Amino acid sequence: MGIRYELTQLLEGAAREAQARSILPAQALPEVILEHPQNPAFGDYACSLPMKLARAARMDPMSLGQALAQLLPSHEAVARVEVAPPGFINFTLAAPWLALQVEAMLKAGMAYGDLDVGHGERLQVEFVSINPTGPLHVGHGRGAVLGDTLARALGAAGFQVETEYYVNDGGNQMEAFYTSLYVRYLQALGQKEAMPDSGYMGSYMMELARELLAERGDALLALPREEAIAQAGRWGLERVLGWIREDLERLGVSFDSWFSEHSLYREGQYERAMGILSQGGFTAEREGALWFISTALGEDKDNVLVRTSGIPTYFASDIAYHYNKFLERGFQRVIDIWGADHQGHVPRMKAAVAALGVAPERLQIILNQMVALRRGEEVLRVSKRTGELITLGELMDEVGADACRFFYLARSADAQMDFDLELAKRQSAENPVYYIQYAHARIASILLLAQGRSIDYASGDVSLLTTEPELALLRKIIQLPEVVETVARTLEPHHLAYYAQELAMVFHLFYRDCRVVTQDVALTRARLKLVEAARLALAKTLYLMGMSAPDKM
RNA sequence: GCCCCUGUAGCUCAGAGGACAGAGCAGCGGUUUCCUAAACCGUGUGCCCGGGUUCGAGUCCCGGCAGGGGUACCA
Numbered sequence: 001m002g003i004r005y006e007l008t009q010l011l012e013g014a015a016r017e018a019q020a021r022s023i024l025p026a027q028a029l030p031e032v033i034l035e036h037p038q039n040p041a042f043g044d045y046a047c048s049l050p051m052k053l054a055r056a057a058r059m060d061p062m063s064l065g066q067a068l069a070q071l072l073p074s075h076e077a078v079a080r081v082e083v084a085p086p087g088f089i090n091f092t093l094a095a096p097w098l099a100l101q102v103e104a105m106l107k108a109g110m111a112y113g114d115l116d117v118g119h120g121e122r123l124q125v126e127f128v129s130i131n132p133t134g135p136l137h138v139g140h141g142r143g144a145v146l147g148d149t150l151a152r153a154l155g156a157a158g159f160q161v162e163t164e165y166y167v168n169d170g171g172n173q174m175e176a177f178y179t180s181l182y183v184r185y186l187q188a189l190g191q192k193e194a195m196p197d198s199g200y201m202g203s204y205m206m207e208l209a210r211e212l213l214a215e216r217g218d219a220l221l222a223l224p225r226e227e228a229i230a231q232a233g234r235w236g237l238e239r240v241l242g243w244i245r246e247d248l249e250r251l252g253v254s255f256d257s258w259f260s261e262h263s264l265y266r267e268g269q270y271e272r273a274m275g276i277l278s279q280g281g282f283t284a285e286r287e288g289a290l291w292f293i294s295t296a297l298g299e300d301k302d303n304v305l306v307r308t309s310g311i312p313t314y315f316a317s318d319i320a321y322h323y324n325k326f327l328e329r330g331f332q333r334v335i336d337i338w339g340a341d342h343q344g345h346v347p348r349m350k351a352a353v354a355a356l357g358v359a360p361e362r363l364q365i366i367l368n369q370m371v372a373l374r375r376g377e378e379v380l381r382v383s384k385r386t387g388e389l390i391t392l393g394e395l396m397d398e399v400g401a402d403a404c405r406f407f408y409l410a411r412s413a414d415a416q417m418d419f420d421l422e423l424a425k426r427q428s429a430e431n432p433v434y435y436i437q438y439a440h441a442r443i444a445s446i447l448l449l450a451q452g453r454s455i456d457y458a459s460g461d462v463s464l465l466t467t468e469p470e471l472a473l474l475r476k477i478i479q480l481p482e483v484v485e486t487v488a489r490t491l492e493p494h495h496l497a498y499y500a501q502e503l504a505m506v507f508h509l510f511y512r513d514c515r516v517v518t519q520d521v522a523l524t525r526a527r528l529k530l531v532e533a534a535r536l537a538l539a540k541t542l543y544l545m546g547m548s549a550p551d552k553m
Numbered sequence: 554g555c556c557c558c559u560g561u562a563g564c565u566c567a568g569a570g571g572a573c574a575g576a577g578c579a580g581c582g583g584u585u586u587c588c589u590a591a592a593c594c595g596u597g598u599g600c601c602c603g604g605g606u607u608c609g610a611g612u613c614c615c616g617g618c619a620g621g622g623g624u625a626c627c628a
Contacts, residue, residue, distance in 0.1 A: 033569055048571050051608070061608080086608075088572070131628070173628055198627090289626055300556085300624090307626040314628050343557055344623045369558060370621065410577090411566065414558055416621055418565075423578085432577060434591050446588050486569085498567060501576070508592060517588050531588095553591065 002115070002481035003077050007045055007091055008032050014071040015049065023067050024057050034091075036479075042084060043092035044475060050087040061087025098474040099465040105477065105533040112533075113480040113540045117488060118159030124325060125151045127337035128248065129166040132240040133177040134202055136247045136392040138419055139339060139371040144392075145408040145546070146368055147337045148253040149493040152544045157488035162331075165255045166321060169237060169262045171314055176200065178233030182220070184209035185232055189218055208236055247392045251401050252546040264320040270312065273323035273356065274305070282355045292319075297351040315345070319352045326358045333362050335491065340369045366491055368413040374420045390421070399424045402547045406433045409545055410497040432501050437550050439504035440542065443535040444551035446516050450528050453517070457532075460525030469513040470530060476506040477537045484544070493545075500541045507534050 011032045018024040030052045037046040050065035057064055065083035072081060079094035105112050127147025130140055147163065155161045168174060180199040187193055188209045195201065212220075212235055220228040241258075248254065264270045277283050282293050283305065290306035292315070305316040325334050338345070346367070350360040373390055396404055398421060407424060410432070411417050450457065465471070483499045486492075516527040539549040 031569090035569065035571085037572070038568095038575080039573070042572070046572085048609095051571075054608080084572080086572080168628075171628070176627095287626085291626095304626045309626075311626090313626065318628095340558070340622050342623085342628075344625095345628085346557085367558075367622095372621080407565095415566075416559060420565085423565080430578075430591075435577085438589080438591050442589060442592085449588050490569090494567080498576075505576090511588085512593055515588070553589075 002485070003093070003478060004034050004045060004482050005485075006075070007078070008034055010072055010075060011047060011049065011068070011089070013073075014068050015053075017071045018068060023059075023064075024053060027056060029053075037088075037090065042088065043080065043082065043090040045091040045093075047089045047091075048087065050083070050089065054087065065089050093475065095466055095471055096463060098471055098478070099462045101474060101478055102462045102465070102529050102533045105536055106529060109536060110540055110543070112536050113484050113544075114156050114158070115481055115484055115488075116158035117485055118154065118157050120158065120160050121332050122160045122162070122330070123154065123333040123335065124162050124164055124329075124331045125154070125335045125337070126164045126166055126325075128244075128253075129168070130244070131168045131171070131173045131177070132237055132244060133173055133200055134204060134240060135243050138373050138390050138392060138395050141251065141392040141395065141404060142371050142408045142417065143337050143339060143368050144248060144251060144253045145405050146366070146413055146493060148251075148546055149405075149409055149496065149544065150335070150337075150366075150487070150491060152546065153484055153487040153493055153496065156484050156544060159488070162256045163254075165258045167241065167258055167260050168314075168317075169260055170265075170317065171261070172198075174233070174237070178229050178236065180205055181208055181212065181236040182225075182229045182232045185212050185220065188213045189221070208239060211239070212236070243393075247396070250396055251392065251404060259321070261317050261321070264317060264324065269324045269328065270316070270320040273320040274316070276323070276356055277305075277319070277352075280355055280357075292316075292348070292352065292355075294348050294351045297354055299347055299351050303348050315348065315352075318345075318349060319356070322349070322353055322358075322363065323356055326353070326362065327356065331362075333364065335364045335366065337366045337368060340367045343367055364491065366413055369416040371417045371419050374418060375422055395419075395421070400433075402437070403431065403433045405546050406431075406436075406497060409494055412492055412494045432497075433547070434553070436500045436504040436538070436542065437548070438553055439507045440535060440538045440549045441551060441553040442511060443507070443531050443538070446531055447528070447535070448551075449517055450524075455517070455524060455528065457525040457528035460527075460529040461522060462526050462529055464523050464526040465530055467514065469510040470527070473506050473510045473530065473534055476503050477533060480537050480541065483541075496541060496545050500538070500545065503534075503538060503541060507538070510534075 012029070015024065015029050015032070019026050030049070032047065032049055034045040034047050037043065050061040050068060054061040054064055062083060062085060065087050069081050069083050069089055077093055077097040078091050080092040082090045084090055125147050128140060128144050130136065136144070151161045151163045176196065176198045177200055179196055183193050183195050183199065184205050188206070212232060220232060223231065274283070277292065282296060284291050284293055288308040289304050291302045292305050294302050303315055304313050306312050322334070325331050346365050349365065350363060353363045354360045399407070403424065407419070465474070479499065483495055486495050514527060516531055517524050542549040
């Protein structure tokens with residue numbers, strides 16, 4: 001579970017013991033938090049608990065720290081516990097214990113870093129879920145990487161994770177897409193037909209129409225307009241979903257399921273969800289439409305469920321969809337990842353979930369801020385309707401899938417992001433992606449050399465690992481479980497990107513200072529074990545980020 | 554107008570209320586008889602402004618300013 005967790009438990013125990021001995025007042029303890037001090041002189045972990053307790057205990061933080069430190073049982077991992085002004089308890093890890101961790105890492109293999117904080121809780125991560133009206137663009141890539149990485153990290157943290165893409169195969173947007181395709185098809189046949197105002201103007205629509213023409217000839221002309229649009233639409237939907245699937249695959253993103261909006265109506269989930277809402281008194285008919293009375297749940301305004309036209313809104317579908325997630329499929333927790341342009345939808349969705357009788361905390365919605373695209377000084381518009389767009393596929397052509405993932409991942413979801421294509425290309429030789437992967441390739445190269453010389457290091461004695469560069473590498477490796485825990489707790493996968501850089505850095509420093517394969521057979525074997533552990537940690541981190549771990553570069 | 558996100562080094566961004574605020578890129582200068590130089594070393598007057606809470610604020614609260622997004626019987 002990681003040494004930080006163990007030390008946290010010990011400190012909590014000491015604090016409770018202090019309460020039992022009336023050193024501390026018997027009141028709720030603040031959460032015990034261990035952090036990594038910036039200054040290495042303060043050890044590996046620091047805790048500011050004494051300062052937080054000082055007032056209530058009517059003691060000065062230093063003596064309180066001393067008292068707690070004395071109640072702390074000894075632990076093989078801890079070489080030193082120091083109380084430092086103005087009231088920190090600092091822990092320094094023992095070098096022999098650190099060295100010994102190598103054995104545990106090798107034993108765990110790629111499972112190193114896995115935790116059980118999730119206790120097998122079933123949760124769903126739903127992301128991307130864009131209307132299949134066109135290819136994925138650069139903004140969608142961000143949500144894709146965010147969701148996929150989060151799902152991987154939550155899986156590593158011991159949750160039972162299912163990923164899902166919600167296919168909006170109904171609704172106005174799709175109708176506009178179907179009609180647009182049909183009109184382009186007619187135009188391709190030489191007919192003078194105008195695109196609808198709400199039509200999709202991108203040039204890919206014309207390509208689609210030409211493909212449709214090539215496949216079906218003029219067969220659709222013989223059909224009534226509505227039927228022709230429906231047939232063109234079904235065909236176009238499948239084609240576009242195919243594009244989306246291919247791009248995501250290239251990005252290393254796959255889904256456990258693709259869920260059809262349409263099925264909600266086919267299989268009665270829509271009716272059942274609406275039934276619960278009306279039974280709960282959360283619906284009302286007004287002005288010919290059916291409304292969800294969000295104001296009864298503290299919202300600013302009510303929202304339309306069924307238009308006067310009788311067609312349900314996207315919101316109504318989404319309620320049925322979440323009814324399905326929570327009440328039919330029984331997910332204990334659902335994480336939705338949406339673009340920031342959906343933020344207005346968040347409070348009413350939470351209200352709707354509450355109206356369904358589900359605690360709204362079980363729905364967690366992550367908004368990723370917009371990606372603004374630039375090519376140097378030139379700002380590029382990202383709009384499917386007007387056509388001028390940079391697709392995710394083009395981005396991957398330019399910078400590569402690994403670099404895409406890393407760049408997306410290195411920013412927290414709530415920071416707006418400028419993706420400068422020129423910069424991403426220009427940096428591609430000297431960017432952090434290669435820095436990290438190069439560390440992995442260097443290790444692979446060392447292991448290959450050892451293999452070539454038939455060095456069997458299985459019996460290597462890790463207690464020979466005592467120098468600072470070796471220990472620094474170990475200290476960083478043992479942080480991997482902490483990073484997984486952090487990502488799972490905060491739902492912020494960007495911590496992985498920073499950890500990967502730090503891990504690569506300590507390895508490169510180790511590499512500079514410590515030659516692995518030397519005449520000293522015993523030390524060589526020990527260091528080979530260490531290097532193998534470092535490879536595992538790097539490979540696992542790269543895996544969690546969905547990036548490749550090359551043996552050669 | 555109201556709501557949400559953001560404002561940290563020249564640029565892109567990290568930063569569990571803690572001890573001296575970090576990294577990458579860009580710039581300048583250096584390192585290779587040795588497991589990959591896609592590496593390493595050196596070089597930095599920076600938390601948007603004003604109040605407040607706290608032993609302690611880049612972090613929390615209030616008020617500004619700036620950028621982005623939302624505010625539909627669109628999704």
